[in-house]
Amino acid sequence: MxxxxxxxTTKPDEQILKAFVQANKRFFANPASLHEMGVESNSLLGRSRQQIAQVLNTTEEQIVFTSGGSESNNFIIKGLARANTHRGKHIIVSAVEHASVLETARALEHEGFTIDYVKVDHQGVIKLDDLKNKLTKDTVVVSIMHVNNEVGAIQPIQEIAQLVHEESRAFFHVDAIQSFGKLPIQFAGEQGPDAITISGHKLNALKGSGVAAFRKRVTIEPIIHGGGQEMGLRSGTVAVPQNVVLAKAIRLADESxxxxxxxxxxxxxxxxxxxxxxxxxxxxxxxxxxxxxxxxxxxxxxxxxxxxxxxxxxxxxxxxxxxxxxxxxxxxxxxxxxxxxxxxxxxxxxxxxxxxxxxxxxxxxxxxxxxxxxxxxxxxxxxxx
Ligand SMILES: Cc1ncc(COP(=O)(O)O)c(C=O)c1O
Known part of the structure; x- marks a missing residue:
């Protein structure tokens, strides 16, 4: 076939599978445990976080491991919106976002947020004028994907970032799930997006792994509460082997x-x-x-x-x-x-x-x-x- x-989804890479088995055998201890084995798991996890931060040009404190793209999108949009209502309760997404963004926006509508959908042209590229007209002083989150998963349309991320930062106080989130490893994404600098999302299984890594990455420190609410892992932003025992191979896949995808x-x-x-x-x-x-x-x-x-x-x-x-x-x-x-x-x-x-x-x-x-x-x-x- x-x-x-x-x-x-992609087929997991052979070297990813091998590394996953090895990491499961050697580093299965809970990274939050205080014993030696836990400390080793935690230090491997830390190195993986560092590697990802390096590729994305941000700092390791800005990398949150999640269960994949859908969770990352939910976390960033809900988390930023709910934690920053003092900035406003207006959200903008494009009409062609993935369901994990559109349905998140719809869910926030029930919490009193208003949602606007930016129009696209016949090739699926957003109309910048429409975005400009929709930005208000109440806009708190703008979420626009880099590459559309159905037709491959590329959104002009840098121009959008500039517009959002010039015209509003909103956070700009980019779902980079389809673009990472295929197109460069400029994350650093004051004019970049504020947050991006990556999913492991689109990069020949494993299903059930993903990253929510931030350009710099933001005020954000967790959506999964519990033991306070991931700097208090995403509770749950961290899946060290999944994340170790995710870091490897991110590096390989970037290099190739x-x-x-x-x-x-x-x-x-x-x-x-x-x-x-x-x-x-x-x-x-x-x-x-x-x-x-x-x-x-x-x-x-x-x-x-x-x-x-x-x-x-x-x-x-x-x-x-x-x-x-x-x-x-x-x-x-x-x-x-x-x-x-x-x-x-x-x-x-x-x-x-x-x-x-x-x-x-x-x-x-x-x-x-x-x-x-x-x-x-x-x-x-x-x-x-
Ligand atoms: C653009 C885009 N966003 C989000 C997702 C969801 O990612 P995941 O399957 O890791 O939850 C996908 C998956 O198809 C996607 O293509």
Whole structure:
């Protein structure tokens, strides 16, 4: 099987798995324990935190380990909003955020916060004017993702950060889950984002690991209360082995970013050129988008029909996002981009990972062409019936 659903999750790297087993064997002690074994676990955890801080250009006190991207997004948005109500109770997110941001914002609405959704253009890129108009003196959190998980649109993070800092007192959070390891993110300096989110399983590390990282000290409320681990910000016995390999994966992803991005960009451009002559195919992603995601749709064909047919031919792709794969509703991202109706239900997403090869992409093209002929036949039969 050729796996091209790396935006949903990635296969854990061999060296990550080995390191995980080793860390579990040697450093299983609770890092909060005072005995020697606990002290050793804790010092390994500290080194991992340091490594991540170094890659992200911040300090180790600003790194909080969590259970993954969804928890990090919840923690940062809820935590900053609830702890800073004196600044205001207005939150801004983009219309194309991941559910873990949108649903968090919706939950805060029940606590008296008002939410505004920034519009996007037909490529999924936010309208800066709209953001500017929505910022008020009451805005407390702005959360806008770096790379969209469904279509790969890249948001102009530095410009957004500048705008948010110039026009408001709000904290600016960036969900960098799809961008980390593919695009650089400038975190340091007064004009950077205030907080970013990373998830381990998108980086060939393990599911159930993630980071909430801050540029500098902020006032934030925890969402998980208990024993006060993670500087009192995230209680629960810290998963040392998960976090040790997360640090390793973050370092590896950062070191190989340029090489991988160049490889993915070449494949993406090649696929764009390949898809262009098919008049029935609508490509939602642009060549200016993220290098590793390309989504497209065939008029009148449901996404699940396409992915099943591709799977039967040995190629794994997904509908526009794994979270939407079990319902056939049009995704909010596709809606916000104004994708024409006949294409809106049929979006499939192809996402590359570090294990893919040129041969995989050649096979993908061969299978796509074959499946396209098959499904077009199906549509004709359906129309005649
Ligand atoms: C952009 C984005 N944000 C958040 C998440 C959630 O991350 P996790 O699966 O680690 O909870 C995902 C996962 O698909 C994502 O793509």
């Amino acid at each position: 050729i796996y091209l659903d790396n935006s949903a 970013r340029q090489e991988n991005s160049a490889k993915y960009s070449a494949w993406r451009n090649d696929l764009h050129a390949f898809l262009e002559p098919f008049t029935e195919v609508y490509v939602l992603s642009s060549n200016e988008g993220a290098p590793h995601i390309i989504s497209c749709s065939i008029a009148g064909i449901k996404g699940e029909v396409l992915i099943n047919a591709m799977q039967a031919n040995g190629v794994i792709v997904s509908t526009s996002s794994a979270c939407h794969s079990k319902d056939s509703k049009v995704s909010h991202v596709v809606q916000a981009m104004g994708v024409p109706d006949e294409y809106a239900r049929g979006v499939i997403r192809i996402s590359f990972g570090k294990d893919n090869t040129d041969e995989d992409i050649a096979e993908l093209k061969r299978v796509f062409e074959k499946v396209l002929k098959q499904v077009k036949g199906e549509v004709k039969k359906y129309e005649m019936a």
